[in-house]
Each structure stands twice: as structure tokens, then as C-alpha cells.
Amino acid sequence: MGDDSSREPRSEGERTVSRAYLPAAAGPSAVASSLRYALRTSGVVRGAQALLRVNQPGGFDCPGCAWPDPKERSMAEFCENGARAVAHEADTRRVDREFFLEHTVSDLLSQSDHWLEQQGRLTEPMVLHPGASNYAPISWSDAFSLAGRELRALASPDEAAFYTSGRASNEAAFLYQLFVRSFGTNNLPDCSNLCHESSGKALGATLGIGKGTVQLEDFEAADLILIIGQNPGTNHPRMLTTLGAAADRGAAVISINPLRERALESFAHPQTLLGMCGEGTKISSDYVQVRIHGDLALLKGVMKFVLAEERTRGGVLDWPFLNEHTTGFAELERSIDEASWSDILASSGVALETIERLARTYMQSQRVIACWAMGLTQHKNAVGTIREVVHLLALRGNFGREGAGVCPVRGHSNVQGDRSVGIHEAPTEAFLAKLDEATGIASPRKAGFDVVDTIHAMADGRVRVFVALGGNFAAASPDTPRTQAALGKCTLTVQIATKLNRSHLTTGRTALLLPCLGRSERDVQDGQTQFVTVENSMGVVHTSEGRLAPASESLRSEPWIVAQLAQALLGTEGPVAWAALGSDYNRIRDLIAKSIVGFENYNVRVRSKNGFLLPNGVRARQFDTPSGKLRLGAETIPELKVGPGQFVMMTIRSHDQFNTTIYELNDRYRGIRGERRVVFMHPADIEALGFEAGQRVDVTSHYEGTTRTITSMKLVPYDIPRGNTASYFPEANPLVPLESQADESRTPTSKSFIVSFLASPIGGV
Numbered sequence: 022m023g024d025d026s027s028r029e030p031r032s033e034g035e036r037t038v039s040r041a042y043l044p045a046a047a048g049p050s051a052v053a054s055s056l057r058y059a060l061r062t063s064g065v066v067r068g069a070q071a072l073l074r075v076n077q078p079g080g081f082d083c084p085g086c087a088w089p090d091p092k093e094r095s096m097a098e099f100c101e102n103g104a105r106a107v108a109h110e111a112d113t114r115r116v117d118r119e120f121f122l123e124h125t126v127s128d129l130l131s132q133s134d135h136w137l138e139q140q141g142r143l144t145e146p147m148v149l150h151p152g153a154s155n156y157a158p159i160s161w162s163d164a165f166s167l168a169g170r171e172l173r174a175l176a177s178p179d180e181a182a183f184y185t186s187g188r189a190s191n192e193a194a195f196l197y198q199l200f201v202r203s204f205g206t207n208n209l210p211d212c213s214n215l216c217h218e219s220s221g222k223a224l225g226a227t228l229g230i231g232k233g234t235v236q237l238e239d240f241e242a243a244d245l246i247l248i249i250g251q252n253p254g255t256n257h258p259r260m261l262t263t264l265g266a267a268a269d270r271g272a273a274v275i276s277i278n279p280l281r282e283r284a285l286e287s288f289a290h291p292q293t294l295l296g297m298c299g300e301g302t303k304i305s306s307d308y309v310q311v312r313i314h315g316d317l318a319l320l321k322g323v324m325k326f327v328l329a330e331e332r333t334r335g336g337v338l339d340w341p342f343l344n345e346h347t348t349g350f351a352e353l354e355r356s357i358d359e360a361s362w363s364d365i366l367a368s369s370g371v372a373l374e375t376i377e378r379l380a381r382t383y384m385q386s387q388r389v390i391a392c393w394a395m396g397l398t399q400h401k402n403a404v405g406t407i408r409e410v411v412h413l414l415a416l417r418g419n420f421g422r423e424g425a426g427v428c429p430v431r432g433h434s435n436v437q438g439d440r441s442v443g444i445h446e447a448p449t450e451a452f453l454a455k456l457d458e459a460t461g462i463a464s465p466r467k468a469g470f471d472v473v474d475t476i477h478a479m480a481d482g483r484v485r486v487f488v489a490l491g492g493n494f495a496a497a498s499p500d501t502p503r504t505q506a507a508l509g510k511c512t513l514t515v516q517i518a519t520k521l522n523r524s525h526l527t528t529g530r531t532a533l534l535l536p537c538l539g540r541s542e543r544d545v546q547d548g549q550t551q552f553v554t555v556e557n558s559m560g561v562v563h564t565s566e567g568r569l570a571p572a573s574e575s576l577r578s579e580p581w582i583v584a585q586l587a588q589a590l591l592g593t594e595g596p597v598a599w600a601a602l603g604s605d606y607n608r609i610r611d612l613i614a615k616s617i618v619g620f621e622n623y624n625v626r627v628r629s630k631n632g633f634l635l636p637n638g639v640r641a642r643q644f645d646t647p648s649g650k651l652r653l654g655a656e657t658i659p660e661l662k663v664g665p666g667q668f669v670m671m672t673i674r675s676h677d678q679f680n681t682t683i684y685e686l687n688d689r690y691r692g693i694r695g696e697r698r699v700v701f702m703h704p705a706d707i708e709a710l711g712f713e714a715g716q717r718v719d720v721t722s723h724y725e726g727t728t729r730t731i732t733s734m735k736l737v738p739y740d741i742p743r744g745n746t747a748s749y750f751p752e753a754n755p756l757v758p759l760e761s762q763a764d765e766s767r768t769p770t771s772k773s774f775i776v777s778f779l780a781s782p783i784g785g786v
């Protein structure tokens with residue numbers, strides 16, 4: 022399947038150090054690193070002004086991740102990577118009309134993703150006319166008329182798709198889906214399709230709600246916290262404070278991960294004196310190096326021990342809970358009995374003694390929380406694996422009790438909120454019926470396209486207009502060359518964004534680039550300062566209000582942009598008063614309150630100091646499933662066919678990136694500097710293949726007879742199971758086959774695909 026089109030076109034430094042001694046995660050080096058970044062991009066005053074407002078009451082929500090804020094906040098309630106996300110947005114550099122005059126789109130395409138995002142903030146609306154080599158300025162009103170014209174020219178509203186990235190506020194996202202449904206389609210693909218969709222599907226089926234069931238306080242009461250397939254030291258650094266406190270008071274913290282992630286081993290709090298001295302708190306009491314895609318087998322093995330122990334001595338299972346609150350125990354029991362130890366050991370790659378140790382710790386713990394992220398969600402068997410997490414917890418009644426429950430740790434800071442307010446390609450009838458009744462629109466009932474559907478539909482001409490509320494669809498999606506070619510077939514692509522990225526350059530025949538305010542910036546509509554609201558990973562809805570002066574006078578807020586786009590397309594005659602909503606967000610919140618269960622009295626409740634908690638029946642042992650009970654069931658251990666000379670590869674985040682935004686080319690805790698085109702591999706595998714550490718290799722992925730190749734990747738010896746390898750997202754995305762998707766959730770399998778390696782031709786860098 023062709024050559025590597027996403028290859029960083031300009032080499033940016035070559036040095037890769039091997040894993041020598043690394044200090045405890047975070048600590049002084051973290052503080053220094055984020056300050057350096059903040060000073061370079063946003064300057065002393067703007068940077069400090071921004072940082073002091075992060076996650077404070079009356080301030081703005083950190084755009085970094087969705088980990089909740091404690092009720093009592095320290096003065097600086099952010100982390101190294103949150104600080105970088107804020108500084109990146111507070112950037113004092115500008116991508117203005119002169120910049121676009123100087124650089125053609127094809128020039129820009131030859132630059133790396135890192136370079137593109139480092140050019141600064143977008144400043145005014147731009148258009149790329151058919152055949153033009155450069156973006157040119159366009160007024161806001163002309164931009165909306167152009168978009169309206171192209172959308173009206175479609176044979177059906179289903180020929181347009183409307184993507185959302187998880188940074189959009191509840192107000193922007195609600196208005197966006199209302200606009201899309203008023204127009205007449207459910208084509209609302211979003212980054213959840215690439216992210217926690219598997220969690221939503223698995224939790225919805227078993228618990229009746231597609232969200233986590235714990236609150237931050239529960240971590241103070243848990244005896245055992247499982248961290249499965251998640252790297253919080255990099256991706257949710259504030260979570261380390263919570264885990265460190267749990268470890269300090271003697272709770273067991275068990276990490277289940279193919280890689281030994283430094284920050285899961287020990288952590289130095291950057292905001293305490295001890296942390297500043299580089300002393301680390303031990304985080305993980307046990308570290309289980311499961312094989313990629315082996316978690317289902319591992320969980321099955323643990324349940325096999327639990328069941329055996331119940332049968333020999335009794336008193337292990339929580340029978341009152343199982344009898345009163347669950348269905349399907351017999352099926353679960355049968356599937357556990359039927360699983361063979363040889364399959365469990367082969368698939369998980371974990372020793373029998375380790376599985377037994379894990380089971381004993383589980384059985385000794387009265388209150389268990391299981392956390393996970395992308396290490397569980399982006400596999401073929403992801404949904405089944407997450408159901409097994411629920412099954413394991415249910416065996417001892419770990420739901421609806423203090424200190425126990427499930428915690429899918431969300432990625433983007435408002436990805437959970439976006440779903441709550443209707444960003445979903447396949448909403449329930451109950452949701453649509455209530456929305457229609459409250460707003461007077463007539464929502465279409467046909468399910469829309471998710472991300473992968475959208476790519477196929479653009480490729481074969483069924484979708485011709487693509488609109489994105491944030492994100493970087495071209496780089497974040499799988500099978501990069503195919504995704505980019507599909508975007509190229511559109512008649513119009515519209516990108517609402519803060520910073521330049523590859524999606525703004527792989528365009529349709531006409532392209533609009535609409536620059537918006539970031540979360541840290543002041544938003545004034547009709548003379549009134551506005552705030553927006555977001556939902557964190559634990560279902561708490563709270564306000565976020567930017568204070569910085571906008572990066573440019575021509576920037577507009579996301580709600581305003583969506584409202585104007587809607588009005589340009591749908592006019593002023595319909596049931597929704599678009600312009601009025603876009604100019605006063607209280608009106609949007611009032612409409613949400615009427616439209617969505619759980620948001621009643623929104624405008625009042627969200628103004629209280631810590632916001633409000635959305636309803637979650639599981640916390641009271643109410644399961645919104647057809648039977649009203651938690652659904653247990655049978656899962657089978659999946660097979661992953663790996664041929665001779667082949668490996669399983671996962672794509673992971675480095676410490677210096679936020680998704681497709683690359684801050685710097687380092688990955689401190691993994692000992693990588695100045696380089697992102699790397700493949701982590703066990704030293705014995707490097708030797709067995711006849712390679713040397715540091716050598717460059719070409720990587721080919723294999724899927725049902727098709728292949729995809731990226732070239733010139735550097736081999737880095739690493740503590741990872743044999744037969745497993747890792748590379749970075751998004752550089753390795755060209756390897757992820759579009760057709761390789763998780764069962765049920767249809768999430769691309771970016772954490773498990775089959776690859777092989779060849780030495781790169783000499784001189785090929």
C-alpha cells in the first residue's frame with residue numbers, strides 16, 4: 022500500500038539515548054520543563070496569568086485532560102503537561118494573513134506536524150479557493166455564506182459529516198448537534214470513536230450507563246486500585262497525586278501494562294518540597310507485564326482463582342449482591358470454567374504465580390477500583406475485555422459502595438460532556454424524542470456515520486462536505502494516506518481551530534479555516550462576559566471562564582461560530598433562534614436543561630462553587646439495563662494470529678505531546694531525546710532479528726492480505742514483552758488498517774496490529 026506519506030519530511034535531530042537511570046517521574050525536572058516551554062511560547066506575563074487561573078473556581082478548565090479537580094484546591098492546580106497545554110494556547114506567535122501569503126499549502130504540507138503547530142495562533146478566517154496555492158483572507162459573513170451554499174447544494178444532508186474533538190464545551194457541542202440534526206443528519210463522528218467508545222459500549226451493556234461509577238473521594242477509601250493500560254504519569258499527571266496518596270496510606274496499586282512505565286513505579290510531587298528534592302513516592306505495589314491484547318485472558322485467570330477459592334473455602338463471592346443485583350452469573354461461571362490455563366497463560370504472557378498473587382490481593386481487598394484508558398479500548402476484543410473488568414469487580418460486589426467501582430479515565434478534557442449533550446452518531450430514541458420536544462426540531466432517526474464510516478464515505482463520494490469542530494482528523498485517524506486522500510475528495514472541508522495542523526492542509530476542493538477562541542481567553546458576547554461548562558471524567562459539570570485577552574480581535578467563540586453557520590444555512594424562520602443562542606450562553610444552558618435528563622436547573626446548579634454531579638444510578642445499585650440488573654455474561658479468550666517473524670505493535674503517546682500536537686521531540690521517562698520515529702523492542706528480539714540497537718528499520722503492517730509500510734524507524738531496546746513492539750501516535754498511524762476495528766465499538770485497533778521489520782536501506786533516513 023504505497024510508501025510512507027506521513028514521514029516527517031524534515032529530519033529534526035537524531036539523538037536517542039538508551040534507558041539509563043531516570044529520576045522519579047515529575048519532580049523538579051517536570052517543573053523546569055513546563056516553565057521552559059511556557060516562557061518560550063507564551064512569555065512571562067501571559068504565561069503566568071494563564072497558569073494561575075487553571076482549574077480554580079472562577080477560572081478555566083485545564084484543556085489538558087479530564088481528571089477531576091479536588092474540592093479543596095492548591096494555588097497551582099495543574100501539572101507539567103497541563104501547563105504546557107495552556108502555554109501552547111497562550112502562544113504569542115501568530116499565523117496571520119502574511120504567514121499564509123508567504124507559505125503555499127504545498128510548502129506547509131512538507132513541514133512536520135511539530136513545526137506546523139509551533140507557528141502560533143490562527144488569527145482570522147481564511148479560505149482556500151479551488152485550484153489556489155495559498156489560503157486567502159475571507160470575512161466571517163462570506164465564510165458562512167460559502168459554507169451555507171455548499172451544504173445546500175448537497176443532494177441530501179447525509180452527504181455531510183460533522184466531526185467533534187473533545188475540547189468543545191457543552192454549550193458549543195450542544196448547539197453543534199442541534200444544528201446538525203436540524204439540518205437533517207446524524208453524521209456526528211467524534212474523537213470518542215477513536216478513544217473510549219469501547220468503554221461506553223461495555224459499560225452501557227453491563228451497568229446500563231456508559232460512564233465510570235467512582236468519585237475522586239472513592240480513591241481515599243479504596244484498598245486496591247488497578248491501573249490497566251494507562252500511563253497517567255504522562256497523560257493524567259494529576260492522577261499521580263491521588264495514587265501517591267493512596268499508596269502512602271497503604272492501599273495496593275497494581276499496574277497492568279506491557280511496558281514498565283516509569284511514572285507508575287515512583288513519582289515525585291512537583292508541588293511539594295519532597296517532590297522538589299527528587300524523592301519519589303512508590304506508586305505501584307505490583308507491576309504485571311501483560312502481553313499486548315492479553316488482558317482478557319489475564320482477567321479470566323484471576324477470576325478462575327477467585328472461583329476456585331470460593332469453591333474450596335467459600336466466603337469469597339458477594340452472594341447477596343450477585344443474587345439481588347445481577348443476571349447471567351451461570352454463563353460467566355461456565356465461561357471461566359471453560360477457559361483453559363494453557364490459553365490463559367499463552368494469551369496473557371503472565372506467569373501462573375503472578376496471576377495467583379493478583380487474585381489473592383483482589384480477594385483480600387474490600388474495596389476495589391479499576392482504572393483504564395487506551396491500553397484496553399483500542400483492540401479487537403476491547404469491549405469484551407472491559408466487560409470482564411466489570412465481571413471481576415461484580416464478583417465481590419464492588420459497585421454502589423464507597424471506595425469501589427470502575428473508572429475509565431477520559432482523554433480530552435470535555436469528551437465525556439460532549440457525549441452527554443448529544444454528540445453521538447447513534448443516539449437513542451429517548452434522547453431524540455426529548456430533544457425534539459424541547460426544541461421544536463424534527464431530528465432524523467437514521468443512525469449516522471462514525472469516524473471510520475466517514476472516511477469510507479468520503480473516499481467513495483457518499484460524503485462530500487466535512488466540517489470539524491476542533492481536532493486533527495487527518496492525523497488522528499488510522500491509515501493516514503487513505504484518510505487524507507478521502508478528505509481530498511470532498512467539495513468543501515471546514516476546520517474550526519486554534520492552531521495550524523495537517524487537517525488544514527489536506528483539504529477538499531474548497532477549504533475554510535475558521536479560527537476560534539481558546540479556553541483560556543475572554544469571551545464577550547453583546548457586552549456580556551460569557552462562561553462555558555464542561556464535564557470531567559467523573560460526571561461533575563462545572564464552569565470554565567477564560568480571562569486572557571484573545572490572541573486576535575477577529576477570533577470568535579465556538580458557540581458563536583456554530584450559531585452563525587446554522588443561521589446561514591437554516592435561516593431565521595425555524596424553531597431555533599440561532600443568533601440569540603450564540604450571543605448568550607445562558608439561553609443555550611436553558612435549552613440543554615429542557616432537552617437532556619440530568620441537566621435540570623442547569624444555570625443555577627452549575628454556578629455553585631464545585632458545580633454539580635450528573636445522575637449515576639449505579640452508585641445506588643440501580644442498573645438501567647433491560648432487566649434492571651447488572652448483566653454478567655460469557656467472554657472468550659481472543660486469538661491474535663501472529664505469523665513467523667511477525668510482531669504485535671501498539672501506538673502510544675510520548676511525554677511531550679498532546680495527541681497530534683507535538684510540543685517537543687523528547688519522551689523523558691522513556692529516555693528518548695530529540696526523536697519520535699522510534700520502535701521499542703525487547704533486546705533479545707532485536708538480536709534474534711539480526712538487528713542492532715539504534716538501527717533504522719522499515720515497518721510493514723499486515724492485515725488480511727494488505728500491507729502498509731513506514732520507513733526509517735529507529736530501534737530502541739526496551740523492557741517490553743518479547744513479540745511486542747511500540748511506536749508513537751501519530752507517526753505510526755499509516756500502519757493502522759482502516760478495516761481493523763474493535764468488535765461492537767468499531768474503534769480502530771491502534772494498540773494491536775501485526776507488523777514485520779526489514780533493515781532500512783543504508784543512508785535511508
Ligand SMILES: Nc1nc2c(c(=O)[nH]1)N[C@H]1C(S)=C(S)[C@@H](COP(=O)(O)OP(=O)(O)OC[C@H]3O[C@@H](n4cnc5c(=O)[nH]c(N)nc54)[C@H](O)[C@@H]3O)O[C@H]1N2
Pocket residue numbers: 085086102216249250251252253255256257277278279280282311312313314315316394395396397400431432433671672673674675676678679680681772
Ligand atoms: N500530556 C498528554 N495528556 C493526554 C493526552 C496526550 O496526548 N498528552 N491525550 C489525552 C487523550 S485524548 C487520551 S485518550 C488519554 C490517553 O491516555 P493513555 O491511555 O494513558 O495513553 P496511551 O499512551 O495511548 O497509552 C496507554 C498505555 O496503554 C498501554 N497498553 C497498550 N496496549 C496495552 C494492552 O494490550 N494492555 C495493557 N494492559 N496495556 C496496554 C501502553 O503501554 C501505555 O502505557 O490521555 C489524555 N491526556
Ligand SMILES: Nc1nc2c(c(=O)[nH]1)N[C@H]1C(S)=C(S)[C@@H](COP(=O)(O)OP(=O)(O)OC[C@H]3O[C@@H](n4cnc5c(=O)[nH]c(N)nc54)[C@H](O)[C@@H]3O)O[C@H]1N2
Pocket residue numbers: 138185186187188189212213215216217395432433490491492493494497498499517518519520521522537538539540579672673674679680681682750751753754757771772
Ligand atoms: N494510532 C493512534 N491513533 C490515535 C490514538 C492512539 O492512541 N493511537 N488515540 C486516539 C484518541 S484517544 C483521540 S482522542 C484522537 C484525538 O484526535 P483529535 O481530537 O482529532 O486530535 P487532537 O490532536 O487532539 O487535535 C488537535 C487540534 O485541535 C485544535 N484545537 C485545540 N484546542 C482547540 C479549541 O479549544 N477549539 C478548537 N476548535 N480547536 C482546538 C488545534 O487546532 C489542534 O491542532 O486520536 C486518536 N488516534
Ligand SMILES: [Mo]
Pocket residue numbers: 212215216217431432433
Ligand atoms: Mo482520547
